[in-house]
Amino acid sequence: MTDKNPDKGYVAILGWSLNAINAIDQFDRRYVVVAPPWAQDYCAQNDIPFVPWDFDRLNERSYELAQQLKEMGVDVAIPIFEETVEWAGAINAVLLNQPRLLGQAMLFRxxxxxxxxxxxxxxRVGVFEEAHDRGDVIRFLKRVNQTLLKLDGDVNDPIHFKAFDKSGTAGHRVIRSPEDVDNIPEDEFPALLESHLxxxxxxxxxxxxxxxxxxxxxxxxxxxxxxxxxxxxxxxxxxxxxxxxxxxxxxxxxxxxxxxxxxxxxxxxxxxxxxxxxxxxxxxxxxxxxxxxxxxxxxxxxxxxxxxxxxxxxxxxxxxxxxxxxxxGFAGCFGVYPRRRVVSKLEIPQETADHPYFEFHELADPREQKVAKRSAFGTHWGLAYFFGDDPHQLRDLLKQQEELDYYI
Amino acid sequence: MTSSGTAPEGRERVNDGARAARLAETLDVAIARLEPARPFAKPRYQRAVLDVTARLLQTEGGLDVIRSRAMQMDAAGLFAGSDWDRPEALLPQLVGTTLMADDPIFVALEAASLARFLAVANGEGRHENLHKDMAVHFLTQVLALNLKDIFGQSDEASRALGDRMVIKRQLLNYISEHIGLTDVLGVLVSEIWRLLEQRSVQVAVAKDMIAQIAIALDQKGTEPGSERLGAERLVSALFGPTVASLDDPGIDVYLDRIAHFDETALSREAMGFARAMHDTGLVSDYHAAFLVWALDYRDRPLVPEALGLGTTGLDCWRHYRRLIEDLIRTAVSPTTPQAAYGLAMLLERGVLHHAPMVPALHRHMQQKVQGDARQRLRLSFGDAVSPEAHLLAGVLQVIGQPLGVGQGANPTCQSARAISMWALIEPDFLLHLISQACEFDTVLMQFEGTQINSADLPAGLAGHGPIDADPVSVLLVSHLDRIYAEMGRLCLGREGDPHRWINPQFHGWWVARDCAVAVDVATGELAGYDRFLRRFFAAYHPHHNGDRPVSHPQPAGIAVTDPNQQFVGWHAIAILRVSADQAGVMRVYFYNPNNDSGQDWGGGVVVSTSGNGERYGEGSLEFGQFLSRVYLFHDDPLRSAEAADAVPDAELPPIHAQAAASWAADRLPQAAPAVVQDKMGTEPPE
Missing domain, CATH: 3.30.470.20 (ATP-grasp fold, B domain)
Structure with missing residues (x-):
């Protein structure tokens, strides 16, 4: 373990990420991981400093956690996941004695x-609105397309439907028609609607x-x-x-x-x-x-x-x-989704394997034969990494990957 | 879509140094990410390294790249968290299989590990747990065990494997180019000699390995030396043991040659064959042809010379010449040459003097194999000669080499052991069973008065019988296996281990009627273990049983353990004799139906097959080591308990400790006897 510098800060990592822990463990700051209790044994076995905590909903117990970290001498909390951003705000408000940090975190969430x-x-932001039910979505879709002077029968410009508090493409849907609206499950409301740019x-x-x-x-x-x-x-x-x-x-x-x-x-x-x-x-x-x-x-x-x-x-x-x-140089990665309905094995496409920019992949072996139908954006099965000197070649190469089968 | 529908048509290896150089850079990037990673984060970064390594394996010059980074990859933690992290504990036998794994990641892992061994072997790298000599030895063994894949013999099976086979072959060739094949031959030759010393009935594996050596000598050549000498001795025994066959001319040419020989020259041929046969236990095809030819040569009895008979064998030859000639005519052919060795050994055992044997063999020669049995024999041995010829050859071998019977890859140790024991002490009974099975496709036995007819019983452990064993086993095992299972069924509801009742009923009157078991059958825990040990001493140890020898083989049950002393399973063996070896150490000599008796059972318990007074086919262990693995044996019910009581206390603790450290580790009773616990050493004695 790298020697830690006691003159530098002591940080708390909010959320479980092996990549983050691996990197920070190699750094010169004292740290502690705050993560759900299931990580306890693992941390004990691997000498990872650990405080067990359930980040379910932000509640009055956030102060308790802040106090505990403060007593340990922690200087600041770092959120690793979207779900821990408001916790970091609440904790840092206490640790740094800056009450407005909590409010700021709520804005991000x-x-x-x-x-x-x-x-x-x-x-400058696009047109947006909150939606509480499907009716709101249809109304927004119509109004946006009216604004764009579309006539009945013209192809609609899409709108975007996003969960308020999820990260990345999770809970992100592209809506083009009232049928798309019907496919939104009840429990995804309320949500944010945005015009397409x-x-x-x-x-x-x-x-x-x-x-x-x-x-x-x-x-x-x-x-x-x-x-x-x-x-x-x-x-x-x-x-x-x-x-x-x-x-x-x-x-x-x-x-x-x-x-x-x-x-x-x-x-x-x-x-x-x-x-x-x-x-x-x-x-x-x-x-x-x-x-x-x-x-x-x-x-x-x-x-x-x-x-x-x-x-x-x-x-x-x-x-x-x-x-x-x-x-x-230029480094890129490609998220692989199986393209066929049924897949049995992973095989890197020959043209990818032979390309000088291809470095390595972290793709899962197909565990199930049947590919889950993608709703919203879904989750990829792993990433393939590329590196090269020419950004245009890299860009085109990444684009090409979309047409290739990694899973057959 | 299935994977077979999209199987790659054997990717072309990219013949491009630039590609190797570029992948080398990528490999360095991957290693640089792995190296600083904390132990818990290693697995993620290991994968990238292996991914690149796998691609290097398909690239010209890739092996050089892998080798040059092997020590770096090891130090960076490529093997952390896997068995490969302890190179000193890796088993060379497993390498070949891993190199053919479906998942290229495993192939890459094994290749990187071998490259590390190679770097250490060549002195390019140092490893704290791996000495240079160990590395050389390991690689040598890997090459020896995969010799056939080094040379480009492309058969149907290897072609179907495509890429993986190509990669394996290139890797093995790369290693052999860097460490040489001389040592490999040495290892292989001593391995073959070790197997041959056991005089198995089945010699296909040994013959196959010798054929590989012959190809190796022919294709690669080696420096002259003792290895080459040993290798040539094996090759010549199989392919040219005599003056006239030395150049392996083919049987027709050979027979033409000897037609012009005079008596002296023919006698020399005969003795040459006999010498090679008794030296190795292997019979050359020329030898078989010579024997059949010699039957019609009237001027001089070349047959006993060619069989290399000693006094007992010659005596049998004089008494039963007609029968013996008939046996040769029927059983010995270039398809079944080993029958000649079986016959020679049968004659040397003198069993023809046992009254029923001559008529039983006559009867056997007249017998046709019927029904399913015929099909099984043809399935196992093909149609080059008749099933009857194969069976007779098998009979001669089994009776001539009773301890050479092996179970093949079948869970039928009990049946193999039975065949071996009958061949050893009741060959006429064995012939009786064979006759039943041939004619009626059934075997009849009794269990405590209950009639058992194998034809009425459902298939047993071995299904419809093995096809990878000797002809007698192919014929009998499916019957014996079913009968054994039926006897077990008839014991249902009885308390204790059923072998107590089955063994005497199944094998014969000569199995002692009392039975000692080390574990409580219901709980699986050790029960009365010290008493068990004492009784074994009193029953078998010459110093504790009044110097009473073992007259008939006694079935016993062994808890087999692996080299790490982990319990593998229960196994049937037969105790043959107990006596002191040349160094005065008391040993148990036993028969193991497993195909190779030389096994490492861990904790220093290594079964010896030669060099410690063993006869052909025997395994042996020091008395205490053997006893530490016994869980069931037969004992005479009439003998009093005094002898067992008289066994000195000091004999027991080391044996108890060896059992407790291995198969009985999780069978110790909850409240272990304190006395023994106190005396137990933690390490078994060397």
């Missing part, structure tokens, strides 16, 4: 509140300290839910200055002093940047690992540096590289 706050801050969707990962961006990465989506790569193509990176401005606006609007944010944006054909949503936790799709592959710094360790109140500016400057300039 409710997509509807988040959008209103962004709008209030003068950030035709444009270039991308994500940003920003490490923030003292209200300033310490490192900003742009992750380019090839296809949402399938593939992403970093750094972005020069075509997208040329907007970096404007994007940085937008992030600074976000920091100001949401009064973010420190931490890590992961917002999503659309760049429309008229060159306007629309804000989609923002999360106060690491992104899915192992994006931090892509960043590490490209830039050679560990994103989870970056989280610790950004959250720890004892971190100095010198340390921050030394830790983070210079965007684009310091990247060794």
């Amino acid at each position: 409710d997509k509807s509140l988040m959008k209103r706050r962004a709008q209030l801050g003068g950030i 035709d444009g270039w969707e991308f994500a940003v990962e920003a490490w923030i300290k003292n209200g300033k961006i310490q490192f900003l990465n742009i992750s380019e989506y090839v296809t949402l839910g399938y593939s992403v790569f970093v750094p972005a193509t020069p075509e997208l990176e040329q907007h970096r200055a404007r994007i940085t401005e937008q992030i600074e606006k976000l920091i100001e609007t949401f009064e973010i002093d420190f931490g890590f944010i992961h917002p999503e944006y659309f760049l429309t054909s008229d060159n306007t940047l629309y804000f989609g949503e923002v999360a106060y936790r690491p992104p899915g799709f192992n994006a931090l690992e892509l960043i590490e592959r490209a830039y050679s710094f560990n994103g989870y360790q970056g989280l610790v540096v950004a959250f720890d109140p004892k971190t100095t500016q010198e340390e921050l400057d030394a830790f983070f590289p210079t965007p684009i300039e310091d990247a060794k």
Whole structure:
């Protein structure tokens, strides 16, 4: 175990992520993992410092956890998953004696509140509305398409239906017709409705300290839910200055002093940047690992540096590289879904295996012969990783993967 | 869609150094991620390393890359959390199978492990648990065990395996190029000699290995040395044991040659064959042809010379020449050459002097094999000669080499043991059973007055009988197996181990009628174990039983354990004799129906098959080591308990400890006798 520096902060990791624990265990800060009690034995066997906790619903016991961590000498809590963001807010409000952190966390956890706050801050967002039942959805679908001057019989522009408090593509549906509305289960309400923005969707990962961006990465989506790569193509990176401005606006609007944010944006054909949503936790799709592959710094360790109140500016400057300039290449990954109804084995497509950019994969063996029908976006069966010098070649390669069978 | 419908048509190996170089870089990336990972996070990063390794295996030059990173991969934790993390405990026998695994990840894991052995063997790397000599030895054994896959003999079966076979062959070739085949031959030769020393009835495996050696010598050549000498001795015994057959000319040419030989030359041929046969237990095809040819050579009795008979055998030859000639004519052919060795040994045993034997053999030669039995024999041995010829050859071998009977890959140790014991002491009874089975496709027995007819019984453990055993077993085992099961059924409801009643009824009057069992049948726990041990001493140890030898083989039950002393299962063996070996150590010599008696039962209990006074086919252990694995034996009910009481206390604790450390580890009674516990050492004595 790496020697820990007692002069630096002591952090609590909220949520169970082996990747995060593995990275932070190798770092110089003292840490403790706060996760559900089922992890207890595992942590004991592997010498992982651990506090058992059920993150069910935020309740009055959050203060109890905050006190316990405070007594242990913990300086700050870091959320790893969407579900632990408000817990981190509640705990940090106590640990750092900044009561408004809880309110701030609630903004991140409710997509509807988040959008209103962004709008209030003068950030450009699409049309959105809360839906409490199917009627609301149909009304929104109609109104959006009327606005677009569509006639009866024209193909509708889609709208997006998103759970208030889920991360990534979980609970995300694309609605095109009233039939799509019928397919929404009752228990997914209430939800957020958004108009569809035709444009270039991308994500940003920003490490923030003292209200300033310490490192900003742009992750380019090839296809949402399938593939992403970093750094972005020069075509997208040329907007970096404007994007940085937008992030600074976000920091100001949401009064973010420190931490890590992961917002999503659309760049429309008229060159306007629309804000989609923002999360106060690491992104899915192992994006931090892509960043590490490209830039050679560990994103989870970056989280610790950004959250720890004892971190100095010198340390921050030394830790983070210079965007684009310091990247060794372009790293991307592709989320594999079985394309056939019945699959029996995993076999990497020959053209992928032979491609110089293909590195390795983390694909599950097909455990069941029958492929679950995908509703909403679903979950992929694992990721295939790519790395190369040419972002355009990488982008096209990732796009090609969508047409290939990994499971046969 | 099924996987067979989309089987790859054998991917072309990409002949591209650039690809290997690029994959090498990717491998370095994967290793660099694995190396700092905490133990709990290793598995995730191991997979990526193995994924790249698997692709390197399909790339020209990939093996060099894997070898150059092998030590690095090991140090980075590629094997952490798996059996491969302890190279010193890996078994070379398992490597071949893993290399043919369905999942390329396992193939990659084994390849990376072998590359690590290779690096250590070549002195390129050091490993704290793996010495250079150990690494060389391990790889040598791997090559020896997979010799047939090193050379490009492409048969139907290996072709069907496609890619995996290609990868395995390339890997083995790579290893052999780096450590040489000389040692491999040495290992293989001593392994074959070890098997041959046991004089099994079935020699196909040994013959196959010798054929591999012949190919190896021919294709690769080796430096002259003792290994080569030993290998050539085996190859010549099989393919050219005499002057006229030395160049393996083919049987027709050979017979033409000897037609012109004079008596001296023919006698020399005969003696050459006999010497090779008694040296190895293997009979060359030329030898079989020579014997049949010699039957019609009237000027000189070449047959006893070619059989290499000693005084007893010669005496039988003089008495029963007509019968013996008939036996050779019927049973010995290039398809069944081993019958000649069986016959020679049968004659040496003198069993023809036992009154019923000559007529029983005459009867047997007239017998046609009927019905299902005929089908089974044809299925097992083919149609090159008649089922009767195969069966007679089997009869000669089983009676000539009773301890060479093996159970094949079948759970029928009891039946194999029965055949062996009858062949040893009641060959006429065995012939009686064979006659029943041939003519009526049934075997009749009695159990405590109840008639049992095997034809009426449902199939037993072995289904419709083994087809991978000797001809006598192929004929009889399905019957014996059913009868044995029926006897067990008739014992239902009786308290205690049913073998107590079955063994004497099944095998014969000579099985002692009392029976000692080490465990309580109901609970499976040790019960009265010290008493059990004392009784065994009193029944079998010459120093404690009044120097009374074992006259008839006694069935006994063994708790078989693996090299880690883990319980494997109950197994039937027969105690043959108990006596001191050349070093004065008291040993139990026993018959194990398992095909290879030389087994490591863990904790230093390694069954010896030669070098400690064993006769052909016997296994032996020191008395105490043997007793530590016994859980059931037969004992005379009339003898008093005094002898058992007189066994000194000091004899028991080491044996008790060895049992408790192995098969009985989880069978110790809850309240173990404190006395023994106190005396027990933690380590078994060497």
